[in-house]
Amino acid sequence: TAAEAALPGLVDRLCVQGVLRRSVGEVAAAIDVRPYATDTRDLWVASDLTPGLDGSPNRVGPDHVLGVSSASTSLAQLTRREPVRRALDLGTGCGVQALHLADHAAQVVATDVNQRALRLTELNLALNDVINTEVRDGSFFDPVTGEEFDLIVTNPPFVISPATGERLVYRDSGLPGDRVVEHIVRSAPRHLGERGWCQILANWAHVEGRPWDERLGEWIEGADALIVQREVLDPAAYVELWLRDAGHQGAPDYVHRYDTWLSWFAEQQITGIGFGWINLVRSDRSPAVESLDWPHAVQMPIAQTIVDWGRSQEWLSTHDDQALLGERLRLRADVRQETYGTPGAEDPEHIVLRQTVGLCRALDVTTELAAVAGASDGDLALGVVLDAVEQLLPGADRTSLIEQVRELVRQGFLVVSQR
Numbered sequence: 001t002a003a004e005a006a007l008p009g010l011v012d013r014l015c016v017q018g019v020l021r022r023s024v025g026e027v028a029a030a031i032d033v034r035p036y037a038t039d040t041r042d043l044w045v046a047s048d049l050t051p052g053l054d055g056s057p058n059r060v061g062p063d064h065v066l067g068v069s070s071a072s073t074s075l076a077q078l079t080r081r082e083p084v085r086r087a088l089d090l091g092t093g094c095g096v097q098a099l100h101l102a103d104h105a106a107q108v109v110a111t112d113v114n115q116r117a118l119r120l121t122e123l124n125l126a127l128n129d130v131i132n133t134e135v136r137d138g139s140f141f142d143p144v145t146g147e148e149f150d151l152i153v154t155n156p157p158f159v160i161s162p163a164t165g166e167r168l169v170y171r172d173s174g175l176p177g178d179r180v181v182e183h184i185v186r187s188a189p190r191h192l193g194e195r196g197w198c199q200i201l202a203n204w205a206h207v208e209g210r211p212w213d214e215r216l217g218e219w220i221e222g223a224d225a226l227i228v229q230r231e232v233l234d235p236a237a238y239v240e241l242w243l244r245d246a247g248h249q250g251a252p253d254y255v256h257r258y259d260t261w262l263s264w265f266a267e268q269q270i271t272g273i274g275f276g277w278i279n280l281v282r283s284d285r286s287p288a289v290e291s292l293d294w295p296h297a298v299q300m301p302i303a304q305t306i307v308d309w310g311r312s313q314e315w316l317s318t319h320d321d322q323a324l325l326g327e328r329l330r331l332r333a334d335v336r337q338e339t340y341g342t343p344g345a346e347d348p349e350h351i352v353l354r355q356t357v358g359l360c361r362a363l364d365v366t367t368e369l370a371a372v373a374g375a376s377d378g379d380l381a382l383g384v385v386l387d388a389v390e391q392l393l394p395g396a397d398r399t400s401l402i403e404q405v406r407e408l409v410r411q412g413f414l415v416v417s418q419r
Helices: 002-006 011-016 070-078 096-101 115-127 179-191 212-217 235-245 254-267 303-317 321-325 367-375 382-392 398-410
Strands: 020-022 027-029 031-037 042-048 084-090 105-112 133-137 149-154 192-207 223-233 270-282 289-293 328-331 336-340 350-354 362-365 377-381 414-416
Touching (some): 011 020, 070 303, 179 192, 179 223, 179 270, 192 212, 192 303, 212 289, 328 382, 350 367, 362 367, 377 382, 398 414
Parallel strands (some): 084 105, 084 149, 105 133, 149 192
Antiparallel strands (some): 328 414
């Protein structure tokens, strides 16, 4: 009776649509609807109910649709937000990334294989009056065959498992190991326009006898890549995490599931599982690949830092040393210098340049390089700065300094001053 009073004439229709559930004497919510905000808009996001909130066993169905999660907000803060013509949300789930993309893309395509996810995405688009987004059914890049985008974002079903037994679509791709991530990394550049970006939240396997960064580097073709590993989990902890996520903890078959999964890891010689970000920028030259093992604190949102990294790779590839000497460079405003040594000593034992935003990188530098960085205020060409440093510090090696300046540009300590 209370539900009919609150939703006159709508209860039956909402039950049919799966928004409500009706028992003999009660009506209950079948989906979650909660407020959410981007930088520019206040939104509503509908998803399946978060399991376990009412104290019942934490079990979900195979077509369960997650709502706003820490993973989705991480990807949102990772994604570049410059205006683009076309954007793709690959594996949209409830459509969180599509709602973000709709703010700065003229056209958005959102895809998924989960029919329930597609229906909830359509509901969320309607709830928020989004009209520039098209929802398509299909696996991976199948719904966009032959199409190109300026930006692709994806939080794919990346859980690394033997791909046996029941499948939770929101986290299990149906492919064994980390092949789903490999497939996306290898395929994405073919769907990117000139200097287009693909940004991926991912897991990857650490295989015995092979450096993780070398293994992932083999997947990269046709794009510059910045790979940031934020965390590495032990196989046993990883299995426990995802069995708990699926609600199997305490179930009669828990030990069997645990042993099967862990045994498969041992057979595949998987010693750990990395979690982090893969950022691709389409490039027609030999790719620049940087892999960072970065468990350190970062300042979110980090999108601008990643975009700046992509621009610096392109700029460095088109400027030889002679061209570099003619450019006016500027020390990034957030960079600070730290010195370490015995109090009263004439020279410090160490000089560290430290970024205070973005990745917050730190770099141990020589006195000569610190002098170059300090003099780089955007007014003088690098060649003039080097001349002055060589006069003040006669032992400076010009060739070595030029190479070190390139590294400062690559890591974002120095930026090109706009003329």
